[in-house]
Amino acid sequence: MNKSKFPLNKAVLNDIIKDHEADLNNIGIRELKRLVDHLADHYKVDFLHFEFGVPGVPADKIGPQEEIRVLTEDKNLPSTYPPFDGIPRLKKATACFVKAFLNIDVEPENCIPTVGAMHGGFIAQAIAGRRFKTADTILYLDPGFPVNKLQTKFLGLKCDSIDLYNHRGAQLAKKLEKKLSTGKISAVLWSSPNNPTWLCLKDEELKLIGLLLTKYDVIGIEDS
Amino acid sequence: MNKSKFPLNKAVLNDIIKDHEADLNNIGIRELKRLVDHLADHYKVDFLHFEFGVPGVPADKIGPQEEIRVLTEDKNLPSTYPPFDGIPRLKKATACFVKAFLNIDVEPENCIPTVGAMHGGFIAQAIAGRRFKTADTILYLDPGFPVNKLQTKFLGLKCDSIDLYNHRGAQLAKKLEKKLSTGKISAVLWSSPNNPTWLCLKDEELKLIGLLLTKYDVIGIEDS
Numbered sequence: 001m002n003k004s005k006f007p008l009n010k011a012v013l014n015d016i017i018k019d020h021e022a023d024l025n026n027i028g029i030r031e032l033k034r035l036v037d038h039l040a041d042h043y044k045v046d047f048l049h050f051e052f053g054v055p056g057v058p059a060d061k062i063g064p065q066e067e068i069r070v071l072t073e074d075k076n077l078p079s080t081y082p083p084f085d086g087i088p089r090l091k092k093a094t095a096c097f098v099k100a101f102l103n104i105d106v107e108p109e110n111c112i113p114t115v116g117a118m119h120g121g122f123i124a125q126a127i128a129g130r131r132f133k134t135a136d137t138i139l140y141l142d143p144g145f146p147v148n149k150l151q152t153k154f155l156g157l158k159c160d161s162i163d164l165y166n167h168r169g170a171q172l173a174k175k176l177e178k179k180l181s182t183g184k185i186s187a188v189l190w191s192s193p194n195n196p197t198w199l200c201l202k203d204e205e206l207k208l209i210g211l212l213l214t215k216y217d218v219i220g221i222e223d224s
Numbered sequence: 225m226n227k228s229k230f231p232l233n234k235a236v237l238n239d240i241i242k243d244h245e246a247d248l249n250n251i252g253i254r255e256l257k258r259l260v261d262h263l264a265d266h267y268k269v270d271f272l273h274f275e276f277g278v279p280g281v282p283a284d285k286i287g288p289q290e291e292i293r294v295l296t297e298d299k300n301l302p303s304t305y306p307p308f309d310g311i312p313r314l315k316k317a318t319a320c321f322v323k324a325f326l327n328i329d330v331e332p333e334n335c336i337p338t339v340g341a342m343h344g345g346f347i348a349q350a351i352a353g354r355r356f357k358t359a360d361t362i363l364y365l366d367p368g369f370p371v372n373k374l375q376t377k378f379l380g381l382k383c384d385s386i387d388l389y390n391h392r393g394a395q396l397a398k399k400l401e402k403k404l405s406t407g408k409i410s411a412v413l414w415s416s417p418n419n420p421t422w423l424c425l426k427d428e429e430l431k432l433i434g435l436l437l438t439k440y441d442v443i444g445i446e447d448s
């Protein structure tokens with residue numbers, strides 16, 4: 001990093017903040033990232049992005065290497081539709097991963113790749129929200145990733161919330177059962193480790209949540 | 225193709241059809257593709273897929289070559305989020321393409337890549353359907369791609385339809401204006417060249433459609 005550029009020029013900084021219509025007291029993660037990208041571009045300086053989930057660890061080369069191999073060897077691939085039911089090799093590998101990582105047996109046909117947890121959360125909410133007419137609400141264990149709630153709104157579903165700071169262990173189970181017993185909840189969505197706080201649900205909490213989801217036939221969506 | 229495998233065994237064929245719960249008199253394009261894939265796999269025989277949009281022309285090597293170059297040279301790419309506002313190089317290239325292909329000036333920031341027309345049609349409907357509370361209907365110039373209507377339903381919007389077989393030229397404009405003037409139409413969606421009939425709208429028809437869309441502030445979505 002070129003230290004001679006620091007401290008950054010106040011007038012330039014203020015102009016950029018004004019350009020972005022940013023209020024630094026209330027700025028969201030995405031606005032902040034965009035603002036800092038602008039600064040990085042302006043000053044030709046790299047910033048560490050502690051506000052954003054880029055750990056800086058390079059991806060294992062096994063992925064890019066295999067992508068290069070397939071692109072090199074299968075000339076027709078880029079002009080061919082993937083199979084409707086998904087790529088068998090990927091679905092089988094997903095099932096193997098779930099077995100190795102979580103010790104859960106799941107059929108490859110039930111493993112649906114998405115482009116990330118945000119996409120997976122969207123589809124899972126869409127399905128959960130249409131199982132029963134009266135169950136039109138996604139229950140969040142907060143704090144959480146705000147985009148999920150925008151997805152709920154996009155899908156025409158309602159949001160409800162339990163705050164994890166005030167409800168852990170038996171308190172969480174009690175509060176959860178009260179909500180689930182209304183029949184209005186189609187899914188419970190949480191992240192663990194939590195985004196953005198890194199809070200982790202304990203094994204016994206996850207077990208209590210699982211038992212209640214089964215009892216009330218509600219879908220659990222975990223972003224982990 | 226190994227001719228000795230033909231004619232295919234009737235009992236095997238019937239079993240596969242039964243397995244797929246397929247009614248050949250009413251089969252959809254996707255079910256048919258899946259059925260034929262099953263046959264191809266069983267007999268180790270390649271089929272030409274006239275029912276499906278795979279023309280069999282290999283993609284230009286410029287695309288895969290560049291993908292291989294980037295994957296080889298930028299080790300951090302696979303573990304890095306793309307920018308929120310899109311990849312500047314791709315957005316600029318899209319604007320250049322639109323200028324060269326359609327002679328239309330559009331800013332790179334207004335070029336939004338999607339994973340295909342189906343994805344583009346989904347997002348465009350979602351936006352169009354939320355501009356005005358009373359305009360909750362997507363108007364289709366039929367025949368069309370049935371998945372688009374499933375998207376409309378998914379989004380909680382309504383469908384209306386004008387059949388192109390009975391309405392062309394001035395007749396189409398008259399019928400279209402009658403629908404648009406109700407204020408209920410948020411977007412008009414058509415494909416030209418048409419999927420699945422290859423019917424093409426004439427320049428003067430596209431002009432009439434454009435004028436009416438502008439007059440009534442309705443969004444046009446073309447899958448072409």
